[in-house]
Amino acid sequence: MELNAVNGDFASLRAELAKMLTDISETLNVELSQFEPGHIRLLNVIGDISKKFAAMESLTSTYYLEGLLSEHTASNKEISRAVHRLSSKGYAALIVIEKNDSVLPYLSGGTPIQARISSQLLETLFHPASEFHEGAVLIQGETIVSADHSLPLTEEIFWDRMYDVRELSAVGLTERCDALVLLVSDSGATSVGSDGKLIPVSISS
């Protein structure tokens, strides 16, 4: 899966990013023209620019995420909002969104929820004090069907680094069916599992 293959109007995203980057460049040029080694104020300028980069990241990853999700559910904005909030709080999460193949044969455990999708409910399910926070949530269409599922792990061996159970689960399930898996790690890095692959959608990872 190529992220850039996501549907949507990339021209408007590009234009917005270009505008933000131009702002950053202009600020930097002004600072460089009056650069003094003792000017500690520079740190605040750096802080503002870092915030702009964070905004650019958030804009882009929201764009990708909503585009990907829109093929599966009309609640794409709600889910993407939940993922961003969970990521900024550093709460790990694992969300399975069913597409054409039935995913139930691959899931074990689980507690029925049968609720409408809201970012608040998703954040509640993955709050570290929640009974369900270690398992995966299953979404079908516009419904949070159940929570606290275990997914099949992949048997692939990754040599580049240690993969945690959530990552192995996301790869494992998407090897077996066409579901989409959203993953937020403890560090707040977010990625999307699809077709047996994990693709990062955040910059900070």
Next chain:
Amino acid sequence: MECSSEGLSEQSIDLRSRFLAFTDHARAALASLNEDGGDLLGELRHLSKSFADIARAASTYHLTRLLSPYTGKCNEIFKAVRNLSSTRTGALIVIQREASAEERMTAGIPLGAEITSTLLESIFNVGSPLHDGAVLIRDDGIVSAANVLPLTKKVYRTRKMGTRHRAAIGLSEHTDALVFVVSEETGTPSFAFDGFLYPFYFMDRE
């Protein structure tokens, strides 16, 4: 990285040239933004990482400049702030420079301990009897903990300013001390100096 003032002027020149290189990098990225195709997120990730490197260098440069004449333990202090930040533990650490900081605060518990990052982290653990208040560092020692600092009376319209940050800014208005503060809510580390608050970007390893 050693905590000394040696090579500081080279560092500031290096900082300037890194900024210049970054503006070139940003210009190239801007040009490629206007073309179709390419890995948008990857490009952005690359750019933002290289800016974060500069941010860390700038932050380390200024902190070393301000602290190294007064304590030989800045690396130990940086390490503590970094760890407290990653566990989102609220913290307030005063490093005295020329002027006496004790006169400006309500005394807490005297310690007279050596500076280690582990002791600093233990002090700020929620539930520790010493966690509420500020640690005072002078030269290479932890003088005291649970000190109460004067709050700034400044009005901040653009951002929410909690008591801990107000205390850090407040003390730095009255003395030339440098005050590290870690937000309990977000874990964001910053420092107050001369009445202003600055972000602290730490090195991944010292």
